[in-house]
Each structure stands twice: as C-alpha cells, then as structure tokens.
Amino acid sequence: MQTKRTIFPNRVLPYLLLTPQMLITLIFFIWPAGQAVKSSFEREDPFGFKTQFIWFQNYTKLFADPSYLNSVGRTAVFAVSVTVISMSVSLLLAIAVNRLLRTGRIYTTLLVWPYAVAPVVAGILWWFMFNPSIGILPYLLSFAGIDWNHRVNAGNAMTLIVLASSWKQISYNFLFFVAGLQSVPQSLSEAAAIDGAGPFKRFWTIIFPLLSPTTFFLMIVNINYAMFDTFGTIDATTSGGPAQSTNILVYKVYSDGFLGLNIGSSSAQSVLLMGIVIVLTVIQFRWVERRVQY
Amino acid sequence: MIKTTFTAGLVALVTALTSSAAMAQTEVTWWHAMGGENGAKLEEIAAGFNASQSDYKVVPVYKGSYAETLTAAIAAFRANEQPTIVQVFEVGTGTMMAAKGAVYPVYKLMADNGEPFDKSAYLAPVVGYYSDSEGNILSMPFNSSTPILYYNKDVFKKAGLDPEVAPKTWADVEDFSKKIMDSGAAKCGFTSGWISWVQLENLSAIHDQPYGTLQNGFGGLGTEFTFNGEVQVKHWDNLKKWADAGIFEYGGPVGGNDAPPKFYTQECAMYMNSSASRSAVVANSADFEVGFAPLPYYDDVIAEPKNSIIGGATLWTLNGRPADEYKGAAKFFSYLSRPEVQADWHQFTGYLPITNAAYDLGKSEGYYDKTPGADVAIKQITRGTPTDNSRGIRFGNLTQVRDVIDQEFEAMLAGSVTAKEALDTAVERGNVILRDFEAANQ
Numbered sequence: 001m002q003t004k005r006t007i008f009p010n011r012v013l014p015y016l017l018l019t020p021q022m023l024i025t026l027i028f029f030i031w032p033a034g035q036a037v038k039s040s041f042e043r044e045d046p047f048g049f050k051t052q053f054i055w056f057q058n059y060t061k062l063f064a065d066p067s068y069l070n071s072v073g074r075t076a077v078f079a080v081s082v083t084v085i086s087m088s089v090s091l092l093l094a095i096a097v098n099r100l101l102r103t104g105r106i107y108t109t110l111l112v113w114p115y116a117v118a119p120v121v122a123g124i125l126w127w128f129m130f131n132p133s134i135g136i137l138p139y140l141l142s143f144a145g146i147d148w149n150h151r152v153n154a155g156n157a158m159t160l161i162v163l164a165s166s167w168k169q170i171s172y173n174f175l176f177f178v179a180g181l182q183s184v185p186q187s188l189s190e191a192a193a194i195d196g197a198g199p200f201k202r203f204w205t206i207i208f209p210l211l212s213p214t215t216f217f218l219m220i221v222n223i224n225y226a227m228f229d230t231f232g233t234i235d236a237t238t239s240g241g242p243a244q245s246t247n248i249l250v251y252k253v254y255s256d257g258f259l260g261l262n263i264g265s266s267s268a269q270s271v272l273l274m275g276i277v278i279v280l281t282v283i284q285f286r287w288v289e290r291r292v293q294y
Numbered sequence: 295m296i297k298t299t300f301t302a303g304l305v306a307l308v309t310a311l312t313s314s315a316a317m318a319q320t321e322v323t324w325w326h327a328m329g330g331e332n333g334a335k336l337e338e339i340a341a342g343f344n345a346s347q348s349d350y351k352v353v354p355v356y357k358g359s360y361a362e363t364l365t366a367a368i369a370a371f372r373a374n375e376q377p378t379i380v381q382v383f384e385v386g387t388g389t390m391m392a393a394k395g396a397v398y399p400v401y402k403l404m405a406d407n408g409e410p411f412d413k414s415a416y417l418a419p420v421v422g423y424y425s426d427s428e429g430n431i432l433s434m435p436f437n438s439s440t441p442i443l444y445y446n447k448d449v450f451k452k453a454g455l456d457p458e459v460a461p462k463t464w465a466d467v468e469d470f471s472k473k474i475m476d477s478g479a480a481k482c483g484f485t486s487g488w489i490s491w492v493q494l495e496n497l498s499a500i501h502d503q504p505y506g507t508l509q510n511g512f513g514g515l516g517t518e519f520t521f522n523g524e525v526q527v528k529h530w531d532n533l534k535k536w537a538d539a540g541i542f543e544y545g546g547p548v549g550g551n552d553a554p555p556k557f558y559t560q561e562c563a564m565y566m567n568s569s570a571s572r573s574a575v576v577a578n579s580a581d582f583e584v585g586f587a588p589l590p591y592y593d594d595v596i597a598e599p600k601n602s603i604i605g606g607a608t609l610w611t612l613n614g615r616p617a618d619e620y621k622g623a624a625k626f627f628s629y630l631s632r633p634e635v636q637a638d639w640h641q642f643t644g645y646l647p648i649t650n651a652a653y654d655l656g657k658s659e660g661y662y663d664k665t666p667g668a669d670v671a672i673k674q675i676t677r678g679t680p681t682d683n684s685r686g687i688r689f690g691n692l693t694q695v696r697d698v699i700d701q702e703f704e705a706m707l708a709g710s711v712t713a714k715e716a717l718d719t720a721v722e723r724g725n726v727i728l729r730d731f732e733a734a735n736q
Contacts, residue, residue: 045734046368047393052734067723133543133556151546152537152707241547242704259361260694261368261389262730 123236460587572644586667690731
C-alpha cells in the first residue's frame, strides 16, 4: 500500500496547521472527558462545595445496581433491533432503487428526507402518531384488537422507540447501500446470469459478499447511532419509561446526572460508555478495515 | 411613508432614552422556568417593577423546564456566572437548602437591605414549606400550587349525575366513574397528572400519614421514607384495580403529559392536577363546562381530611453577586409581595395567592364569587391544623426519588408487581438515594 507524503519545507508549519484542530479536540473532547474521569472517582454535592475521593465506589455501586444492569440489557436489545431493522429495510430499498434506471434519483431524494429531520422532531412526530389517547395508530390498532399503551406496556414502548429510531437511520444506510451497489461491477452479475444463476443466488453469492465492507461499516455506525444519537427520540417519546424499560445507557446518564444531579454516578456511566465507543472504534479500524476484503 | 418615518424616529428616541437610563441602572438577572402564558405574565411583572422605579432593572431569562433551570443555575454557580435570582421548583428545595454556601437566604437578604419582610403576612403552609428548622424563610415564595380535582359537568349531566355535586370521597369517585362509563357519557372515569405528587405525597398529607421519618425530612438528613404504609398501599391497590377496569387512565411519568388531553377531549370525566393547570383547563374546555373540587379522600381513614401540600416554585438568591444587585433583588421581592401584584398573578395563573393580603384583595373585589372554583385550592391547603405529616416534605435528591416512584407505579400497572411490592421497593430504592444525599452533604 502506498501512502502519500507531503514534505513541508518549514518545520513549524505542519504543527501550526494542526493547532486549530488540536485545540478544538483538547477543549471540547479531551478536557471534558478528563473531567468526567475525575468526577467518576468522586462523591460531590451538586454545587461542588464538598468533594470526596472515593476510589471505585461509583463503579462498584453501578454494577450492584439492578437498574443499571437492566439498562445494559435494554441497550443491547435496542441497539441490535435498530441495527437489524434499519439495515435490512434500507438494503431492500437500495436494491429496489438500484434496479430502476430513470426514477432512481427521485426515490433516492425522497428516501433521504427523514435523515434531515432532527431526532427530537422525529420523536414528537412518533409521539403524536402513537399517543394512546389522541394518536391515529392506537386508534387503528384498536380495530385489530390491539390495546396500544406505551405508557404502561414495556413491549409497546420498546417497539415505539425501535421504530422511530430505525426510521430515521434508514436514509443514511440507504445512501451507503446504493453507492455500494453501484460499485459492484455489472459484468460479474451478468456472467453469473449467463452461467444460469437466478437473481436470488446472484445476490447472495456475488452482490452481498461484495457489499460486505459497506455492511460492516454501517453495522458499526448503526450500533453507535442506536447507543448514542437516539437520545432526542427517547426523550420526546418515552423518557425511558415505563418502569425503565426504555432507559438505555445514554439516557440514564442524562437522567441521573442532569435531572437527578448525581454527578459522580453519571460520570462513571459516561466513562463506561466512553469505553464502549473506544472498543467499537478499535474494532472498526483494526478489524473491519483489514479483514473485510474481496 | 410619513407614518413609517415617524414610527422609526419614535423607536430611535425610545431606544436612546432607555439605553441612557439603562446605564445608570443596576441589572438584576432572574432565571425562570415559566413558558407559555404564565411566562408572558411573569415578564409583565418584571416590566411592571422596572417601570415602578428607575434604579434597578430586573431581566427575566427563560431557561427551560424546572429541572433544566436548576441544573443551569448550578452549572453557572460552579463557573461563577450565576444569576442573582433563580426560580427553583419545590422538589429542588432540599438540594438548595443543603447548599448553604450557595444561597443567600431571603430573610437575611431583606434584613440586610432594609426591606420589610413579615412572614406572618404569607400563607402559613407556604411559610412552613420554605422555612429552615429555626423558622426562617430561605427563599421568596412566588408560584405555589396544590393539586385539585377538575371535572366535566356536561358528562356528569349526561350520566344522570348532579353536575353541581363533585365526588367527595374515593368511593364516590369509583361510583360516579362506573355510572359515567355505564351510561356511555365518557370512556374513562378519571386521570391524573404528577402521580408521585398527587397520588402519594398529597395522599399521605391529606390522610395524615407519614411520608418519611423525622417529620417528613424536616428534622434532618438522616430521614427515611415510610410511604409504604397501609393507606398508601390500599390507594395504589385501588388505582391498579381501577386501571384494569378502565376507570383510571395513566397519563405518563413525571408531570403526566398524556393526562390533560384525556380530560380536554372528554375521554376522562375527571382530572386531578395542580391548581395552576386552571388557565390551561379553562382555555381547553370550550366545548364543556368545568367543575372544581378538592381532592377526594377515604372517609374510613380520616373523617376530617388534613390540608394538602405545596407544589410550584420559589425564588432563591445566590451568593457571589455585587451588593447593589442584592439591593435591587430585595426591592423586587417587596414589589412581588404587593397585594395587587400577587392577586393579579394568582388570578391569571391559578397559583395560590402567596400573601393573606392578596387573598383578601381578591375577596373584597368579589373575584371568588365571580369565578367559582378559584378558591378551592386555597381552602384545601389552609383547612384544619397542619400536622408533621401534612406540613410538607423535605428530602434531598427528590427528583430521583420521584422517578423511582413513577417507575414502580408503572411496574405495578403492568402487573409485574403488587401495590405493596411496588411501594416497598420504592421506599427501599428511595432510601438508597437519601443515603447518597446524606453522604454528599455531611
């Protein structure tokens, strides 16, 4: 593999060019992250008058807390569901659009729209549609004999946030899949067709393996999305309820720290989340980018 | 065209005048959490104060929800950028009182700046809720409310009930609801906002049941919850039974966002929520007539129900600002307590009149005769002699505890635990939170 190398005549210039980006990273990422690590070892009143260093107490408490373990489980269910649903639906849509010659662009444009909707706005839309008393969907579902109430029923609540979050992510996945499909050489499919492979076989033996880099990349991105970017959607629809059934890790950090003012525990949770992001990123760079080859 | 030029000139003149006046003025920043109509009214009050004198200018800043305002104020305090005045909801009272170094107590503020401040002028339950153990008021009462019962008179009529007779006891609520549902007048009997505040904190106070040890937390940080008593369990048992029968519909956690629409759309015939929901209820009930009544009680538990307890917020002054800003804040608080200012705020929003004088002013103007139901809240909160169980509650980290209560309530509604188990677990988890608070504030 070749790497491009630019030679700077001045020794200081490269560092000068790097400075703005480094400053932003330091001020907005490294410094707050350091603060979170520091707070996670402390017990402190909200105003910061009394601070005690308590070693790993915040962490040990978390792992003994059934509501935290419950949150870990809920996050797993949620992240896997969102990833599977949003990726499979968008792959189907991408394949469908890829077959269209002229109208493909129009569909592409239309399908990208949901991505432009802010998570909170999307959450409010779904809240309206699924509102047990004024929503249209519970009304329609009642004809099918389903009593929809995500305020009480944990399954309903999880379904709601999975649907709302997947819907938003489909556009993003769709774009990548369309681009991925277009880079699959047509000649391979055609050759297979001549050899007598049906469309289903052609997809699974040729197109899908060739798409694998895109798929793996999207998988990581989607897990990240489900775990960290769905805060607005959850806040606007279920607020973590009922009975914590949709209280995923990132929402718990917010509700314990921001609403409950329990800074120590909230910081410890953030640090653990940071660990998860680091692991995911390492997987993406080390494993996905090296092993997935055609 | 001429008119436009004239207006533009006038605007320029006014701007020039106000900005030159502003230079001599001391600005007092006031962070608050009042949105919508109540927020507009609040700005009107600040404008009224600014117009009444020329030395100080109170600048209200809307900071979002109560929880957001409190968190923003705490963050600002840690960065030494705090506002002079901040509005904190009653749930944050324990947190603020424990933060002694951050708070400039109101009784001291008023004394230091030579402003008269007679606590007997204020309603007794308000004074009780916001005083420290020595009886000093620490924050300025501003918007206090208490939960009441709203009911749909048209639905009552349709169900063959007397629209002028509100349910007095919980047995009445059940009985009326059944009649209403059987007659098809409405789909559900009642709904409620703020489960933890209305159906547990106030329920305990009204029935003279302890919510926690050490006089409901007033006696110190070592307090423990006791809200899993017989009466509370019985009530939650009933709520579960009524929810299963469709008599009661749950409106969601915390404030219960789904509860008001159930009442506005006439799906539920009765609705329990803050007296400050009054303006919204009136605005959203164009199609039907609303009745107002005190909260129901169990007549086999208590013959004479006790007073209900306070919700809403008070104004806290924070330490670390220049002295002349505190002078302005003290003057503003005196202005706020004027009977005409208080009465106007109370009558517009549905919050309680904070001072006896404001209540008397409303009476002498005939406001309560003209507006039936407007005095239900104040009568309910001042009835009888308050006991240790009905004076109020004071616990640190109460926001977290209320979340726990909502969670356990939802688990009970879903049928995964019984009422007794739900309340026992809530007490157990709540006590862990209290011990955390105690440890952080020792």
